[in-house]
Amino acid sequence: MEWVTYLIALVIALVFAAVCWNLAGARDRNQPLWAILGFFFPIIALIVLLIIGKSKPKTAG
Numbered sequence: 001m002e003w004v005t006y007l008i009a010l011v012i013a014l015v016f017a018a019v020c021w022n023l024a025g026a027r028d029r030n031q032p033l034w035a036i037l038g039f040f041f042p043i044i045a046l047i048v049l050l051i052i053g054k055s056k057p058k059t060a061g
Contacts, residue, residue: 016042020049028055 020038024031027049037045 013039013042016046020045023049027053 017035017039021031021035023029023046024034029049029052034045034049038049
């Protein structure tokens with residue numbers, strides 16, 4: 001029965017990673033970085049990603 005708890009935790013972490021990946025892409029952020037952060041720190045990463053908004057375009061020169 002213990003393995004079920006770990007399986008549920010893994011599924012939840014993967015869901016948060018996927019949500020952070022999609023939000024990061026929509027906000028022009030680094031998708032792999034936010035997916036990793038969403039996996040290890042689900043609630044914190046999601047809140048921070050929602051707060052920071054879109055990235056500003058880099059200017060040339």
